[in-house]
Amino acid sequence: MIDELVRAAAREEPGALEELERVAAAGPDRLAPHLDQLIELEVLWPPTLYRAAGADVVRRLVERVESGRYAEQLDRLLLILAHTRDPLAEAALRRWDGTPPPGASRLHIGALAYALQGGWALGRDGGSRELCGPVAYRLEFSAAVADPAGCPWCGSPLWPVVDLDTADPRVAAALAHTGWRGRLRLTTCHLCSCYTTLFTEVTPDGGATWSTRNVPPGHLPRWTEDPPAVSAVPGPPRATPYQADAWSRGGSTLGGHPQWIQDAEHPSCPTCDEPMDHVGMVGGADLDDLGEGAYYLHLHASCGVAAVNYQQS
Numbered sequence: 665m666i667d668e669l670v671r672a673a674a675r676e677e678p679g680a681l682e683e684l685e686r687v688a689a690a691g692p693d694r695l696a697p698h699l700d701q702l703i704e705l706e707v708l709w710p711p712t713l714y715r716a717a718g719a720d721v722v723r724r725l726v727e728r729v730e731s732g733r734y735a736e737q738l739d740r741l742l743l744i745l746a747h748t749r750d751p752l753a754e755a756a757l758r759r760w761d762g763t764p765p766p767g768a769s770r771l772h773i774g775a776l777a778y779a780l781q782g783g784w785a786l787g788r789d790g791g792s793r794e795l796c797g798p799v800a801y802r803l804e805f806s807a808a809v810a811d812p813a814g815c816p817w818c819g820s821p822l823w824p825v826v827d828l829d830t831a832d833p834r835v836a837a838a839l840a841h842t843g844w845r846g847r848l849r850l851t852t853c854h855l856c857s858c859y860t861t862l863f864t865e866v867t868p869d870g871g872a873t874w875s876t877r878n879v880p881p882g883h884l885p886r887w888t889e890d891p892p893a894v895s896a897v898p899g900p901p902r903a904t905p906y907q908a909d910a911w912s913r914g915g916s917t918l919g920g921h922p923q924w925i926q927d928a929e930h931p932s933c934p935t936c937d938e939p940m941d942h943v944g945m946v947g948g949a950d951l952d953d954l955g956e957g958a959y960y961l962h963l964h965a966s967c968g969v970a971a972v973n974y975q976q977s
């Protein structure tokens with residue numbers, strides 16, 4: 665059945681690729697036996713199809729990059745390698761950071777920056793760090809009152825996006841990779857976060873204040889608006905860390921990996937410049953019937969900084 669789906673995706677039959685993506689999200693290993701076939705048929709997008717790639721597939725992809733014969737596929741091949749998070753892929757990205765592979769002049773980012781697209785950070789010092797969690801939970805919504813402290817830029821009341829506490833074992837598991845302990849309340853401006861990444865200073869007693877590091881972009885909303893009257897709270901577990909859905913109702917997710925609508929955008933912590941950890945994703949479809957886009961929540965626990973950014977199609 666997956667064989668047929670792979671061939672249908674290669675023929676660009678409507679819905680086939682989306683169905684493959686769902687299979688990959690619900691059980692990445694189910695695609696593992698079909699990855700050679702996907703490469704053969706040049707189904708190289710989205711790179712999330714390749715999360716379960718084993719060493720053989722990774723070696724084949726690395727050889728493809730280094731041969732120089734697939735330079736027009738270079739961006740997609742590097743994205744796939746980033747999503748495999750395989751030690752061979754890590755070694756190759758580090759090698760290409762110093763000696764770019766054939767065709768690299770057409771890329772917009774360096775080899776190590778591709779790792780961020782797969783949800784991990786590779787430091788030049790040899791260190792690596794997972795930015796996303798190994799477990800995920802649905803985010804559900806409960807009524808919440810907007811923070812009367814208004815947005816310093818547009819004046820809208822601030823939105824209490826999430827109210828979490830690691831005393832809840834689900835939160836502790838979903839945020840384990842961040843090192844956070846305590847209550848995590850994140851407030852943001854639901855309007856201005858659509859224009860730039862907004863940072864919030866957070867404390868383990870639930871404190872959340874607008875960061876003085878926020879820099880207004882050239883263009884900002886000229887109106888005020890009440891934020892969604894809900895906060896996200898943890899719900900039941902998801903079967904895999906990959907089932908966040910930025911498009912559908914019920915897709916909001918705590919922990920795991922986000923579904924990015926555009927390229928991955930893990931912000932850098934404004935205090936230390938390290939990439940921030942992923943906390944969760946709140947889909948617009950869960951906020952109102954016509955909702956679109958998604959809010960992405962980030963944290964750098966050691967600096968006490970949280971962030972929200974937004975993407976739409």
Ligand SMILES: [Zn+2]
Nearest residue numbers: 815818853856
């Ligand atoms: Zn605002």
Ligand SMILES: [Zn+2]
Nearest residue numbers: 933936964967
């Ligand atoms: Zn930091």
